[in-house]
Amino acid sequence: MSARRFDVAVIGGGMVGAASAILLLQEGFSVALVEGREPATFDESNAVGLRVSALSPGSQSILEASGAWRIIAGRRHCPYRRMQVEESAEGDSAMLEFAAAEFGLERLGTIVENDSVSDALWQVLKARQVAGDPLELYCPAKLERFEAGSESVSLTLDSGDQLTASLVVGADGPRSAVRGFAGIEQQTWHYGQKGIVAVVQGARPNPGVAWQRFMEGGPLAFLPLSDGASSIVWTRPAAEAERLLALDDDAFCEALSEAGEAFAGEIGATGPRASFDLTMRLSEQYAAPRVALVGDAAHVVHPLAGQGVNMGFLDAAALVEVLAGARSQQSEWHDSATLDRALKRYGRWRRSDAELMGRGIHGIRALFTPSVLGPIRRLGLKLVGKSWMAREAFVHRAAGIHADAPALARR
Numbered sequence: 001m002s003a004r005r006f007d008v009a010v011i012g013g014g015m016v017g018a019a020s021a022i023l024l025l026q027e028g029f030s031v032a033l034v035e036g037r038e039p040a041t042f043d044e045s046n047a048v049g050l051r052v053s054a055l056s057p058g059s060q061s062i063l064e065a066s067g068a069w070r071i072i073a074g075r076r077h078c079p080y081r082r083m084q085v086e087e088s089a090e091g092d093s094a095m096l097e098f099a100a101a102e103f104g105l106e107r108l109g110t111i112v113e114n115d116s117v118s119d120a121l122w123q124v125l126k127a128r129q130v131a132g133d134p135l136e137l138y139c140p141a142k143l144e145r146f147e148a149g150s151e152s153v154s155l156t157l158d159s160g161d162q163l164t165a166s167l168v169v170g171a172d173g174p175r176s177a178v179r180g181f182a183g184i185e186q187q188t189w190h191y192g193q194k195g196i197v198a199v200v201q202g203a204r205p206n207p208g209v210a211w212q213r214f215m216e217g218g219p220l221a222f223l224p225l226s227d228g229a230s231s232i233v234w235t236r237p238a239a240e241a242e243r244l245l246a247l248d249d250d251a252f253c254e255a256l257s258e259a260g261e262a263f264a265g266e267i268g269a270t271g272p273r274a275s276f277d278l279t280m281r282l283s284e285q286y287a288a289p290r291v292a293l294v295g296d297a298a299h300v301v302h303p304l305a306g307q308g309v310n311m312g313f314l315d316a317a318a319l320v321e322v323l324a325g326a327r328s329q330q331s332e333w334h335d336s337a338t339l340d341r342a343l344k345r346y347g348r349w350r351r352s353d354a355e356l357m358g359r360g361i362h363g364i365r366a367l368f369t370p371s372v373l374g375p376i377r378r379l380g381l382k383l384v385g386k387s388w389m390a391r392e393a394f395v396h397r398a399a400g401i402h403a404d405a406p407a408l409a410r411r
């Protein structure tokens with residue numbers, strides 16, 4: 001059986017891989033998308049999913065350009081215009097507040113269910129395939145191995161399919177097989193913490209505010225949902241998280257009320273709960289000969305800043321911008337020297353941005369460990385709160401519209 005030939009093989013059709021495939025097609029590249037699982041579907045008559053993301057304005061622009069946002073926007077979602085970050089203990093408290101209008105933004109972000117984003121992206125992919133775009137969807141199928149040669153990469157899938165491509169994009173998540181085959185090392189930090197997620201209803205409906213309280217042991221976030229409920233991410237040391245997960249609903253609501261009552265009032269109801277081990281992973285490189293990494297395959301960050309998938313969408317847009325730029329200067333964009341230059345540019349660009357964000361989040365997390373004195377932390381928050389420049393820099397970077405963001409994000 002002869003191997004089918006593509007410009008790009010994207011491995012992993014999660015949110016970032018699916019978005020990458022669409023942006024590549026829009027630039028005229030032929031694409032094979034390989035995904036190991038049936039993609040998520042979304043049904044609005046089901047309860048709100050446990051996995052939601054705070055999507056930045058930059059991610060929204062990228063998803064608008066992909067054609068997926070109009071599907072997402074027609075379903076339940078919750079834009080938020082205000083964000084509050086607070087820390088209080090020992091009778092002292094400090095609060096940072098951000099309002100979208102202050103920074104000339106229409107919104108600070110939008111809370112969307114991950115399944116809604118995935119399903120919308122896959123709808124766009126399938127429609128483009130029907131319309132005759134050069135796209136092949138290998139799903140469910142897993143990458144088994146690949147060999148990078150000087151002219152192309154040969155890939156073998158567990159379905160028995162053989163493909164060749166000029167470039168392989170690893171969008172295959174934290175345990176990326178592509179990263180492993182390419183021999184790219186990662187630094188990994190295990191925080192010994194878990195993030196508990198649940199949909200909860202407080203006595204006071206969420207007024208459309210993303211609220212986060214820093215406490216010793218980890219932060220607690222209430223993210224607004226369109227019906228006044230909140231999606232929480234509650235970071236606790238692993239053993240305590242296990243204890244909280246094992247409580248019955250009433251006892252869990254009582255424990256959560258103690259931590260979050262200041263914002264939501266008494267928590268009256270909770271849906272099912274789940275938890276995730278929290279780690280930070282930063283790859284030493286984001287590119288190797290004929291290989292690029294995007295999304296969680298390249299970097300995993302603590303969810304306290306809600307940046308993981310937002311960073312992944314920026315990777316996708318940056319990679320396609322660099323490849324399209326290389327092709328506009330040199331039609332033989334896939335020869336080794338031209339592609340190598342483009343991939344190095346992509347790697348430098350996105351790695352420095354993601355390192356800044358990842359290490360910044362790591363530093364904020366470290367500030368809230370018991371060894372750092374509460375009064376010093378609160379003084380720091382108060383100083384940042386008083387500096388408009390620091391707040392503006394923070395908001396623009398979190399919004400994905402900073403000067404160094406890809407053009408699609410800054411539209």
Ligand SMILES: Cc1cc2nc3c(=O)[nH]c(=O)nc-3n(C[C@H](O)[C@H](O)[C@H](O)COP(=O)(O)OP(=O)(O)OC[C@H]3O[C@@H](n4cnc5c(N)ncnc54)[C@H](O)[C@@H]3O)c2cc1C
Nearest residue numbers: 012014015016036054142143173295296306307308309310
């Ligand atoms: C509690 C929590 C809250 C979060 N909140 C936010 C938030 O508010 N905002 C935000 O931006 N981020 C948030 N994140 C992070 C975000 O969820 C991730 O960054 C994002 O899901 C990563 O998407 P991805 O497409 O890169 O990877 P994944 O979602 O891991 O997708 C990888 C895909 O690759 C497929 N795959 C793997 N191996 C193979 C193979 N060999 N062959 C074929 N396919 C393969 C998998 O089946 C999967 O579909 C949060 C994370 C956690 C844990």
